[in-house]
Ligand SMILES: Nc1ncnc2c1ncn2[C@@H]1O[C@H](COP(=O)(O)OP(=O)(O)OP(=O)(O)O)[C@@H](O)[C@H]1O
């Protein structure tokens with residue numbers, strides 16, 4: 001049995017123009033310790049899906065089973081204590097502006113009836129954990145976006161949850177701050193053995209911290225799997241678009257760079273090597289140089305690491321005699337590297 005299981009879950013809302021199938025026949029397994037990414041464009045049903053995971057929404061059909069418990073069967077008090085063990089953070093932090101950092105973090109502890117001294121001690125621990133030492137008495141308005149999200153994370157962890165749900169938690173942050181918050185989430189995942197389900201529309205976020213990913217479109221999960229597999233072999237159109245978002249941004253400037261390079265180096269053959277089988281770390285280039293009388297110049301490239309694999313492309317200039325070059329190309333192909341000539 002998985003830690004979180006969804007069996008044919010549907011969520012219907014009644015709208016003016018009829019029923020809206022926000023979540024349509026979703027089945028999903030999340031294992032303990034996963035950092036599970038859910039990506040999709042606006043309106044795909046991502047937020048509805050995570051609200052089903054903490055019992056804020058009840059499924060119209062199907063079952064949501066968390067730690068072996070069917071959430072639909074939980075009564076008021078059970079549901080409240082269940083929710084305490086599921087933390088959540090949001091894009092806009094949802095902090096109380098009239099309360100200090102420390103008071104914000106203590107809020108869920110107050111609601112859970114924790115004694116004052118214990119609350120204070122726990123809040124101090126959490127302030128330390130999220131790297132906000134010395135800022136406990138500040139008000140949210142005095143903090144940067146990244147610091148506000150750290151408060152959000154500390155508050156979400158107050159009652160020692162074992163699941164953390166993140167709904168676009170880094171979407172309001174700049175890239176540098178996004179990475180800092182992702183590093184913190186990664187640390188929490190490792191140190192506290194927390195299972196994280198994370199919604200995002202940024203593949204960068206998925207690549208950086210998720211081990212698994214599901215792609216949603218029109219309420220359905222259209223593709224899911226290990227992040228490295230999905231990045232290497234995206235099947236659906238929508239997935240391909242998301243993956244390209246991560247690999248393509250520099251293509252135009254690459255193209256120009258390569259053109260300039262070709263003009264300056266009319267000799268030799270320019271090829272793009274595509275590493276798909278987690279072999280981007282292997283020294284295939286230096287092996288080729290050693291085995292064949294050729295030179296290899298890297299012209300442009302994009303190698304990306306997921307949590308457990310490397311993949312991407314390198315465009316290189318091969319110089320030497322024609323036979324040596326074609327032998328080197330055969331060698332690359334033998335190493336499972338795809339080779340295409342640059343037009
Ligand atoms: N409470 C509600 N009542 C009616 N319709 C709803 C409700 N909540 C969500 N919906 C509809 O369900 C669909 C999915 O919404 P949801 O918020 O889950 O999408 P999302 O993938 O999170 O989008 P975004 O990226 O914009 O946050 C949308 O068509 C939305 O309008």
Ligand SMILES: [Mg+2]
Nearest residue numbers: 046047048167
């Ligand atoms: Mg949403």
